[in-house]
Amino acid sequence: MIAPELQESGGEYRVIAQRSRDDREGFWLEAAARIDWSVPPSAALEERSETEWRWFPGGRTNVCANALDRHVAAGRGDDTALIYDSAMTGTRARFSYAELRDRVARFAGALRAVGVAAGDRVLIYCPMTPEAVIAMLACARIGAIHSVVFGGFAANELAVRIQDAKPRAVVTSSGGIEPNRTVAYLPLVRSALDICGGGASSVETVIVHDREAVPGSAADYAEDREIAWHDWASLEADAALADPVPMRSEDPLYILYTSGTTGSPKGVVRDSGGYAVALSWAMRNIYDFGPGDTIFTASDVGWVVGHSFIVYGPLLAGGTTVLYEGKPVGTPDAGAFWRVLSEYRAKILSTAPTALRAIRREDPELDALAGYDLSSLRAVYLAGERMDPETWHWVNDGLRVPVVDHWWQTETGWPICANPLGIETLPAKAGSTSLPMPGFDVRVVDSTGRDITAPGVEGNIAIRLPLPPGALLEIWGSRQRFVDSYLSAFPGYYATGDAGHFDEDGYLFVMGRTDDVINVAGHRLSTGQLEEVLTAHPAVAECAVIGVHDDLKGQRAAGFVTLKHGETVVREELAGQLVRLVRERIGPVAAFRDVTIVDRLPKTRSGKILRKTMRQIVDGEPYTVPATIEDPGVVDALIEALAATVSAPATQTVAVPR
Structure with missing residues (x-):
């Protein structure tokens, strides 16, 4: 939402944005009706104080059931939910909604068999394989809180996350595969547990997916008397299917540590109900995505992009998501992304600007596009780093589809600003993140927190509280740290840490971090x-x-x-x-x-x-x-x-x- 003194672009967008301001309660309750609740919420928002709020109080739901079971119940169990494409091993696999639901329910039962219950934390340390997605959804199914750590992180970084989240179980793999090497995960997990004190840590169980391409298995650690090491396949074979557990809307779905944390990690806590509602709204209205559509999000499940737009968002929307293990260049060439888009008839490409710059550096004339049919592609979405106008024009002119350089953060969980193609296609402006989305009251303030929002006036970008559904509720283990980190710099606002300005049409230009x-x-x-x-x-x-x-x-x-x-x-x-x-x-x-x-x-x-x-x-x-x-x-x-x-x-x- 932008300042009222700024001119808004777009007819349909303007009407929807205005309604989200004038009737916040009705707007978000209507959005909440698009997911299934075992107990419907009594209201949209409960404001407990200026710095504490909860979305959809009284409501009970299960995010996994909304992502899988309800689509099967609606008769779409044979539709493809997940496509796995590994450029590293040549493996291709498809999972229907019914197949993925059963795999998830089985592994959820395996987690229960080793003592994991609702509210327990499970740390997931896996490469880009289907097991990572299955483990995430299985945790959501039984109400366990997952924390995904990017595969290959050093042992010390893994240890500080274990010490902070205190997981009961670790789910991992024998290792990951890079273009020129393999990375063995189990020695890193063992070292991290040793740093945490072995049996003195919270971890009781390690579950290992044995990957043929990388040596190492749970059997290598069978003599560990402090922690039980289990083989994934054996544990899953004996497990019963687990039903979804209804969770309170405010119950944590996951903890995700912000990139760059050292020593003292900062775990963003995401709720269940608000996140599901926000992603459902975003997939429909921002991405124009639903059943029958395929999205290729070239990211990693260890990042927020992977959480929101590889796993939860596309499955909540009932579409098909591509899980890709590979690089934008070198696996095997600069046409890797075009191959995936063409082969799976993807409607959307979502990636980071740095990936496109890597392709541009290798193939400035886009020669690698030749031979690939991208007629299914409708839009490219970019996030993670500011997109320079030169590269924006390069990809816009080369692919000839809308290029949306939308802006959001690990903390917000979904886009703050975007071009909402599901509502209408607004004029694009190179260098701009387009317009604020409903729920985000974006302002520009000076160093004292004074609102200076006006066309062309640059300052600190802040979001007026409360934050919308799907945004972080707190930092794991420390509510005060949440306030100190994000809400104290400009009272009444969330400090984004970015600087920028609006133009005369209300488009936001994010020019970089404030310390840049x-x-x-x-x-x-x-x-x-x-x-x-x-x-x-x-x-x-x-x-x-x-x-x-x-x-x-x-x-x-x-x-x-x-x-x-x-x-x-x-x-x-x-x-x-x-x-x-x-x-x-x-x-x-x-x-x-x-x-x-x-x-x-x-x-x-x-x-x-x-x-x-x-x-x-x-x-x-x-x-x-x-x-x-x-x-x-x-x-x-x-x-x-x-x-x-x-x-x-x-x-x-x-x-x-x-």
């Missing part, structure tokens, strides 16, 4: 604004801009760029061209003169560029590489590139192989 704003001699410049300019250069594939210390101006902007494959440039010439571009489009106030060419940028596995870490390296400050980094070796390469830039001759030629 550069202050050059008193002038505030956003990294996103500068990065837009750099990526406009035809040789640049991807870039990151950071603010580095300057004795005179306080900070100055420094750019790090990767080149498109096949490009050959003279370093000093490229730097000069980029400096001129910034001066032409931003002005000399940016004081932009530093350009470093790198092979890759340091990123988290979810695609976020580690700008803070880069700034600390450049400024010579102590830094810690986050556990979520995709490739720790990139940091060493970055340091080498900085050294080479300082010592390199002006005529140095830099070539990127095709």
Whole structure:
């Protein structure tokens, strides 16, 4: 929801957005009627205080039953629910709604057999295989709270999550498969348990899916007298089918730790009823998705995108979801995504901008599209990192479908801003996340929390409380930490941590994290604004801009760029061209003169560029590489590139192989 003084775009959207403001209770109770309740809620919202609220009080439901059982009961048990496609092993598999329900019910029974009950936590540490989805839904079926940890996380990071969530059981696999290696999970699990104190930890049981491609099984740890290690298949074979357990709307469905946490993890708590209602509304109204449709969400179940739009959202909507194990490039080439979209006739591609930038770097002319039929594709949705306008135009012109750069966070669970294609297709604006969705009262405030929302005025993006259904209720184990982390900076608001502005049509432009704003001699410049300019250069594939210390101006902007494959440039010439571009489009106030060419940028596995870490390296400050980094070796390469830039001759030629 946007400020009333801003002009709203779109007729149908305007009517729906207005109703969500004027009749919040009726709007969300009507949305809640689209899922099944064993006990209907008595109201839409219960506000307990300014910082505490609950959605659909009194209601009881089961998210797994809504995702699976009700579709079978409606006569669609033979419809495909889940497609598994592994580019790593060549495995393909399909699960109907009836088949997936039975697999989930069986594994839910297996969890019960080892003592897991409603309210217990289960930590899931699996690769992108069907077992990860089955384990998540099985927990939801019996009311256990799952916490999915990205497969391959280091033992220490796994340990701190175990210590925080205190799970009764761990569900894992023998390992994961990367393009050039396998990652054995069981030694990491064993090490994490040892860090937690072995039998002194909360974990009583480890359930292992034995994956043929990766050595290791529960039998390797059979002599462990402190923790019971079970083989998944054997445990499942003896288990009875478990029925869904009705849960209170406010009961936690899962805990998801935000990326980048170290030492003191921050577990976002998602409720059951509010989340199911929000995702049902979003799938229908934002994504225009329902029975008969297929979505390919190129993410991981360890991230919020995987939770909401690989697993729960598509299944709540009764459609087909694709679970893909592979990369956007290199498995085997830059056409990997196009193959999946074509083979499964997907209507929607949802991915991170970094994946598209990787494809663009490998295949700038989209030659790999040839031979693939993408006539079923209706839209591309992007999230996780700001989409630069240059790449937006590239994919928009290349695929010729709406490209929606929508904005949301682990904490919100579903889009804050989007182009709601299920309501109407609004005009797209490169660089904008489009319009706020019902329930999100998005404002721009200054450093004191004063509302400064007006066209073109940049500041801190905040959301007026209460947050809508589906957003986090608290941080696991500490309500005060929730308040301190998100609600105290601007009383009455949720602080998003992002900076940006609205335009005259009410479109929101998210320009970067608030700590990525550069202050050059008193002038505030956003990294996103500068990065837009750099990526406009035809040789640049991807870039990151950071603010580095300057004795005179306080900070100055420094750019790090990767080149498109096949490009050959003279370093000093490229730097000069980029400096001129910034001066032409931003002005000399940016004081932009530093350009470093790198092979890759340091990123988290979810695609976020580690700008803070880069700034600390450049400024010579102590830094810690986050556990979520995709490739720790990139940091060493970055340091080498900085050294080479300082010592390199002006005529140095830099070539990127095709």
